[in-house]
Amino acid sequence: MDEEFLKFLKAKYRERPPLTYLITGEDLISKLPDSLRLEENVYADDASLESFISSCPVLEDLSILRMVEDNIKVLRVHSLTLTSLDIDFYFGENDDMVDDFDTKHSEVLIDAPRLKYLKFQDDLSESKVITNSGSLAKVNIVYVFNENDCADVVDLPRRNMVRNFLISISGVRDMKISGHFVEFLYCNMDFDPLPQFRNLSRLKAKFSLYFVEILPTLLESCPNLKSLVLVLEFDPSKEDVQIKFSSVPRCLVSSLESVEIKYFNGKPAKMEVARYFLENSGVLQKLVLHLRCSTLGEGFCILRDLLALPRGSSTCRIVVC
Structure with a gap:
């Protein structure tokens, strides 16, 4: 314990006799936050x-x-x-x-x-x-x-x-x-x-659809990533933005096991994000999609399109919630 700080606390406790004679360093430490x-x-x-x-x-x-x-x-x-x-x-x-x-x-x-x-x-x-x-x-x-x-x-x-x-x-x-x-x-x-x-195993990131194309660059710096949670912006004015991913980072091929996408509504931009992971992830075990749709029929159509996408991992499950 810092000596000056100990003296300060003892001085404060002396203002409340007769307990002063009971004060020890251990007592003070037990009372400190x-x-x-x-x-x-x-x-x-x-x-x-x-x-x-x-x-x-x-x-x-x-x-x-x-x-x-x-x-x-x-x-x-x-x-x-x-x-x-x-x-x-x-x-x-x-x-x-x-x-x-x-x-x-x-x-x-x-x-x-x-x-x-x-x-x-x-x-x-x-x-x-x-x-x-x-x-x-x-x-x-x-x-x-x-x-x-x-x-x-x-x-x-x-x-x-x-x-x-x-x-x-x-x-x-x-x-x-x-x-x-x-x-x-x-x-x-x-x-x-x-x-x-290199030690990063779990990443959660929020993306505007305008900036989601930097995702491969970001993931390239996480070579051992196992779990990724993406919170994709929910903005109808940006849903039709054209997205093209430039590369496939190492973690998609060798380590990424779980991808979770929030605010997924099946629109072209977000469907491209899902396709990118399903098609290029070699060891992916599950893709979890938090679905945003207005009708049950729309939800079934989104699920149908997802199941039709090619998969790089034969063990990958698509989970919709």
């Missing part, structure tokens, strides 16, 4: 929040909900015990305070060698840096790189930051990415290839 949620707070400065987090000797689960007025420019999370971290940002109702957040020189710096789970939600900080990420096993990336501003990807320092961030999470086994992050990857892939996620 291993889980914290810091929600919409205002801090004295960057250093005060950093010191508070690092002074919690048994902290394992930390959730931080920031806001524009929290007085934090650089969020530093340094902990030797932390195993789970969730960072979110409140921008007001309908995100009406987004423009009030000054991203210039804003950073998130994470140094937690025991960290296993990381979730970035609405955080617009200019830079994200993770060190000592060897224990990281699961990540959930929602909105992390100002994804809607794709012009920034040509900026070399920003590209380097993004590359280093992706490398730092490339050892995970389970990853979930949002449509915002997929859009950012779509803009960025012409400049820098994705690192190899």
Whole structure:
């Protein structure tokens, strides 16, 4: 336990005699929280929040909900015990305070060698840096790189930051990415290839049909993927977009066993996605489709068309739910 922090706690306990003489280091540790949620707070400065987090000797689960007025420019999370971290940002109702957040020189710096789970939600900080990420096993990336501003990807320092961030999470086994992050990857892939996620066995990704053609490129970076969940955008105005996949990544041939597609309605674009996996997956065991149709007859027609598609794996089952 940190000596200064122990002295601080003992001083606080001395305000409540006669229990003071019973206090030991073990007693204090048993009373300290291993889980914290810091929600919409205002801090004295960057250093005060950093010191508070690092002074919690048994902290394992930390959730931080920031806001524009929290007085934090650089969020530093340094902990030797932390195993789970969730960072979110409140921008007001309908995100009406987004423009009030000054991203210039804003950073998130994470140094937690025991960290296993990381979730970035609405955080617009200019830079994200993770060190000592060897224990990281699961990540959930929602909105992390100002994804809607794709012009920034040509900026070399920003590209380097993004590359280093992706490398730092490339050892995970389970990853979930949002449509915002997929859009950012779509803009960025012409400049820098994705690192190899060799340990990744499960991926869940949300796709707009406009960006689904990068799917082979994304999967090429996951050579040992076993399970894929695709959440395909449900937007009637985009259902007739023409989709053509450029290649067949290694994982489709040798490792991918399960594919799940949500919001599947049998329209040409989504049928092409299903055909791509059925035809090219050599070891696929099941294709699960969450059907969206207006009538029972329409559902039977979709199922008929699916069963007529050629299959690369003789053991593949089509499951409709």
